[in-house]
Structures are given as structure tokens and as C-alpha cells.
Amino acid sequence: MIVAQPSAITIREAEEADKEAVLRVVLEAYQQYEQKLPEQSWEQYKESIRLSVREGNPKARLIAELDGEIIGSVQLFLSSEAAYGRADLHIDSPIIRFLSVSPQARGKGVATLLIKESARRSLELGASLLYLHTSDMMESAVKLYERLGFERAQDKEFYSGNTLVKSYKLQLLDHPLLKQVL
Template sequence: MMEKYFSLRNARDDERGIIQDLTLAVYAQYQAVMPPAFWTVYRHNLIATLNGEGNFERIVAEQNGSIIGSVLLYPPESDPYTHATSGVSYPEVRLLAVLPQARGQGIGTALMKECERRAREAGAQAIGLHTAEIMQDAIRMYERLGYVRSPETDFRPGEGVTVLGYRHTLRHEVSQ
């Protein structure tokens, strides 16, 4: 049983390999339900995204000195899917990953809330993400957090595969 305490922070450049290994390990669960050719392309895209340079934030969850979760946060209109979506006018969350043995501690929720906090701080009115139908646990969490389907942002990266768009309206605190 892992300890319940964890912290969130920006990833350091020297942690990219750790984040890549973690993300690939987490997403490997979908290999069995994807056509082999699609999985090969998907895995390649995961690696290219994780190793890419760009205007996005890498956020990690750390516990006992180890990275146990990560997420990428893209600014508005940054096209995080390489022209698959037209640049949306709100930040986009991508590649949320939490180690299986660390699940159930609220780490995924905390990473999502941190993305929302940063987006709100940057003045965004909404935040979005894309996911696949096979990622049912993630979809349940997103919906619990208030994300709603935005089919106008769906895209199809391959035959028979639809990537589902979700959007969450951010509530801004009113100062008194």
C-alpha cells in the first residue's frame, strides 16, 4: 500500500524519460483493445508528444521522491494534436497518466484540478481535453469533474477511431 501524500510540481527537463516511461506503461493497457497498426502509430505519437518541444506545461505528481503521475497542459490555440483539431480558444489537457499502483488516492483528480487552476489563473473561461471511448475510467473521472462532451471538437485519426472532445467551463472566484 502506497502512502497517501503526494505533491504536484512542474517537471524538470531531466525527468522527460521518467515521464515517457510512466505514460507508456499506463497507456499500454489500451494496446490489447486497439488494432495493432493503430497501436503502433498511437505509441509513436505518444513518444513524439512527450519528447516534443513546445509551448506547454509538464506537471507531475511526486510521492516519496518518485514521479507517480503526469499531465501536459497546452495553452489556447496551440493545436496539441498536430492539426487534428482547429485551435480551440481554451487550454487543453493531454496525456494524463497515473501509475496503476498509485490510483485511488486522488492523484488524477489533483492533476486535473491543477490544470484547471493554471488555466483559470491565465484568464481562461474553459478548459478542454480529448479521450477515447476505451478510456472509460478516465471518462468517468472527467465527467465527475464537470467535463461535458463537445462533439464539435471530435476528430478521427484512423478508420473506425473517434477521439472524443470534452470541455469544462471554469468558474472564477468573485473577490469581495
């Protein structure tokens, strides 16, 4: 009897031809926050997502694929200036942005794989820290980050309107999360 092996999730660099599929996945992933934001804020957030996917300039755009379908993505920037135009945050280490997993693919470890690959690439660049920013409305994401070992970096936080944009950092050197990927 032949038993079918489960399909493997692969992580790779996004190509130009992937942009529309990536945009669809990111918008689907972030759609859950529409009801938590005022309409104008939601429209501005969607526009920032579109601009970041279509025109942003990250060091890497990573995607997760399953059976040839894009199910997740993340962007890796080299600094707070590159990520947000905010040199004043004084983050000269990689930062991940717009970590996204299609709602249909959640619970399969996609976000963890994208974070691991971002961390691996950050180490290759000589970094010892990986940062990200999030807010309280992204409760499940915060739980994931903390479970993976990210710690608050309150000195790198800022406000966007009335929303506190929290910063988290991951110590990359000798981190258990990375032992399996190096």
C-alpha cells in the same frame, strides 16, 4: 506514540531530468490499451507518446510525485493548434493531453490533482474553459471526467481513422472543483 503521517502527493512542473521517468509512467499508464488497438495503431500511439514527452511543446508539463517517485503526469497546451496542429477545431482555450497515472498509484486521487492544477493554471491564464479529448476505449477516464464536471463538446470532436475522438470541456469559473485550489 508517534503515528506516521501518510505521504503527500505533490504536483510540480517537470524538469528536463524527469523526461525518462515521465515517459515510463505514461507508457505504463497507456499499456492497458495495447490489446484494444490493432498492432500498427498501438505502435503509432506509442510513438506519439514518445514524441510528445521528448519533443512536444506544451505550456506546462506537470508531474505528480509521491515519496520522490513520479507517479503521474499531464501536459497543458494553449490551443488545439498547439496540442494537435488542428486550428480547424477552433479551441483557443487550454487543453490537457496524456493524463497518466502509474497503475500502482491509481485510486489515490492523482488524476484529480493533476486536473485541478491544470484548471488552476488555465484560470491564471485568463481561460474560462479547459478541454480534453478521449475515446470510448478509455472508459474509466471518461467516468472520471464526467464525475469532475466535464461536459461533452461535440462541436470539437474529430475522427482519427475509424475512432471518434470525443471532446470534453470544463467550465472553470465558479466550478466547485476549483474552490479548494484558488
